[in-house]
Amino acid sequence: MLIFVLKTGIQLFDLEKFDLKLGTDIIGRNFIYTHEIPSTNTELLNNPEYYKTHGSVLLAEKQISGRGRKDRNWHSNEYMNLTFSILISSPKYLKRNINLINYAASLSTAISIENLYQLHTELKWPNDILINSKKVAGILTESISQGDTISRLVIGIGLNVNQISFQGKYTIPPTSLKTELGHIAVREKILAEVLNVFEENLESGLNPHNKILEEWKSRCNMLGERITVHVGEMSKQGIFHDIDANGFLVLRTNDKFETMHLGDVQIS
Ligand code: BTN
Numbered sequence: 001m002l003i004f005v006l007k008t009g010i011q012l013f014d015l016e017k018f019d020l021k022l023g024t025d026i027i028g029r030n031f032i033y034t035h036e037i038p039s040t041n042t043e044l045l046n047n048p049e050y051y052k053t054h055g056s057v058l059l060a061e062k063q064i065s066g067r068g069r070k071d072r073n074w075h076s077n078e079y080m081n082l083t084f085s086i087l088i089s090s091p092k093y094l095k096r097n098i099n100l101i102n103y104a105a106s107l108s109t110a111i112s113i114e115n116l117y118q119l120h121t122e123l124k125w126p127n128d129i130l131i132n133s134k135k136v137a138g139i140l141t142e143s144i145s146q147g148d149t150i151s152r153l154v155i156g157i158g159l160n161v162n163q164i165s166f167q168g169k170y171t172i173p174p175t176s177l178k179t180e181l182g183h184i185a186v187r188e189k190i191l192a193e194v195l196n197v198f199e200e201n202l203e204s205g206l207n208p209h210n211k212i213l214e215e216w217k218s219r220c221n222m223l224g225e226r227i228t229v230h231v232g233e234m235s236k237q238g239i240f241h242d243i244d245a246n247g248f249l250v251l252r253t254n255d256k257f258e259t260m261h262l263g264d265v266q267i268s
Contacts, residue, residue: 010079013059014188021192026055027086027202028195035078036062040085041156045142048152054090057195059083066158069126069140070264080162081176082191086198088153093202098153099247100205102127102141103216105155108198109137110219116193119180123219124172125240125249125265129159134175136160157194161185171264217243222265227251231263240265 013033022028030053037043037060044051044058051058063083066074076083088094088101110121110129113136122130129137137159143150160166160176162184177185204210217223220243227240229251238253249260 018188018192021189023196024199027199028057030056032058034060038065039063039067041142041154044085044087044154051087056087058085074158076158077163082159082161082187085154085156094150100212104201104205104212106139107216108201109194112193112197122221131175131180135172136175161187226268227265228268229260229263229265237268
């Protein structure tokens with residue numbers, strides 16, 4: 001097999017290798033690989049005339065303004081990691097609770113890492129993937145609505161694969177698969193596995209007795225713990241009681257139950 005390696009030692013994403021591992025029917029079958037873009041989420045979300053196909057995946061080596069949750073930036077070194085977005089535009093999925101799609105994405109990322117590398121992962125509400133309490137991947141799900149109806153949903157995933165040093169300030173210390181494994185991880189294999197597992201979970205999410213939330217919760221160590229939830233300037237303490245059927249965090253404070261829709265959580 002011929003692997004194209006640039007003179008600097010940089011390795012491009014090998015589309016053939018990826019294709020051999022991709023076992024999906026729909027997700028990732030329309031695959032766009034680009035070098036540089038402002039943000040894969042913004043691109044898929046704001047150009048409906050250009051990106052129509054449900055399940056399209058856009059992978060970029062470099063995002064000029066990669067975005068994280070709560071208006072944070074997402075930094076990722078080119079050629080080392082995976083920064084990609086998946087377009088969900090079929091009404092079949094958008095008619096349902098879209099929070100479930102969000103949970104399916106983080107769960108699928110965690111399962112894929114475990115399947116391929118036997119690394120123990122942990123999920124942190126709302127959708128961070130941790131290894132040894134450090135963040136290996138984050139997810140930003142965004143949507144566009146027309147009236148009351150969501151017309152497109154974009155799931156953006158940033159997964160640290162082979163980057164081993166991280167500059168800047170982070171709310172959770174970052175890590176990568178290479179750091180945790182002690183050797184290089186294969187981006188093509190990982191992306192294909194994430195998409196394979198995600199497609200399965202997306203389909204099973206249509207089934208009313210699906211186990212997505214249960215599986216998600218079983219990987220969330222903070223459940224049952226005393227936590228602080230930060231929402232903007234406000235913070236609230238209580239016991240992380242549950243995640244309800246809508247996907248919201250249920251916080252128990254002095255025998256009262258409060259539902260939190262967003263925020264950052266930490267053990268208090
Ligand atoms: C977070 O943990 O705050 C979410 C990070 C999400 C980053 C990904 S990278 C691909 C996609 N494009 C973006 O601009 N953001 C998401």
